[in-house]
Amino acid sequence: xxxxxxxxxxxxxxxxxxxxxxxxxxxxxxxxxxxxxxxxxxxxxxxxxxxxxxxxxxxxxxxxxxxxxxxxxxxxxxxxxxxxxxxxxxxxxxxxxxxxxxxxxxxxxxxxxxxxxxxxxxxxxxxxxxxxxxxxxxxxxxxxxxxxxxxxxxxxxxxxxxxxxxxxxxxxxxxxxxxxxxxxxxxxxxxxxxxxxxxxxxxxxxxxxxxxx
Numbered sequence: 001x002x003x004x005x006x007x008x009x010x011x012x013x014x015x016x017x018x019x020x021x022x023x024x025x026x027x028x029x030x031x032x033x034x035x036x037x038x039x040x041x042x043x044x045x046x047x048x049x050x051x052x053x054x055x056x057x058x059x060x061x062x063x064x065x066x067x068x069x070x071x072x073x074x075x076x077x078x079x080x081x082x083x084x085x086x087x088x089x090x091x092x093x094x095x096x097x098x099x100x101x102x103x104x105x106x107x108x109x110x111x112x113x114x115x116x117x118x119x120x121x122x123x124x125x126x127x128x129x130x131x132x133x134x135x136x137x138x139x140x141x142x143x144x145x146x147x148x149x150x151x152x153x154x155x156x157x158x159x160x161x162x163x164x165x166x167x168x169x170x171x172x173x174x175x176x177x178x179x180x181x182x183x184x185x186x187x188x189x190x191x192x193x194x195x196x197x198x199x200x201x202x203x204x205x206x207x208x209x210x211x212x213x
Contacts (some may be wrong), residue, residue, distance in 0.1 A: 040113040046169060048113075055114030055171040057160040061153070061180060062105045062117055063126035068149045069098035071132065075142040083194065087139055092193075094146075094187050101183060108175050145194050150188045153192060157181050 035200055039048050039055070072095035079087045098100075106116035117123060124131075129149045161176040 003112060029189060034115060036115045037114075037163075042111070042113045044111065044113075044171075048186075050167045050169055051112040051114065053167065054164055054169045055109050055162065058105055058109045058112075058172065058175075059117050060126065060128075061157060061160065062102065063174070064129050064149070064153050064156070065098055065101050065125045065180070066117075067127040067129045068146070069095055069102060070155060071129070071149060072098060074132065075146065078136045079139055081134070081139050083139060083160070087142075087194065090190060094190070097183055097187070101180060102177060104175065104213045108172060112172075128156075136203060140195055143191050147187050147188060147191055150184050150191070154181060154184050154188075158183070179210065 023202050037052075037056075039052050041048055041051075044051075072091050076091035076095060077087060079091060081087075106118070109116040117126060129152055130145075132145055157176050157180045159182065164170075164172040164176065
């Protein structure tokens with residue numbers, strides 16, 4: 001006569017049997033299916049060399065956009081002062097808009113048959129936006145850092161848009177002009193107005209009357 005333990009063991013075995021196909025296969029390793037920097041040619045009517053050149057440019061834009069996005073989040077958390085509430089919300093809004101650009105740029109790279117950068121270490125090695133300190137800074141310094149980062153991005157985006165146009169890569173040119181450049185220009189405007197030196201509650205008549213002001 002089988003013991004209760006034997007019956008329990010048999011029941012477990014019965015439950016496990018037949019589930020082999022649904023059991024996760026863990027600790028898998030294999031070679032990459034596509035190395036970084038190589039093009040998997042897609043039928044998008046663009047020469048492989050054009051795709052490679054555009055992908056290289058876009059990965060630089062991607063690295064800098066990810067860095068700018070994260071810089072906005074850092075300042076969102078750490079902003080201080082009497083404009084805290086306004087800047088806290090503005091920084092987060094701009095962070096989300098840059099996040100949307102990140103997805104769009106990465107998807108364009110993939111649609112060119114290339115591989116987009118993704119991991120933090122790779123972004124840190126690639127970006128040309130200066131790294132901020134870990135600590136907290138005053139709001140005017142935060143804004144200055146963001147404006148400098150925007151300018152870096154805009155300079156390279158304009159150059160790369162012209163290169164894409166000359167190569168006949170209309171999709172990349174359109175992305176850079178209609179989304180990257182226009183989004184960054186608009187954000188620059190919103191930021192810049194926060195560092196104009198105007199009085200908060202009373203107009204400065206002396207400054208207004210001064211010649212050249």
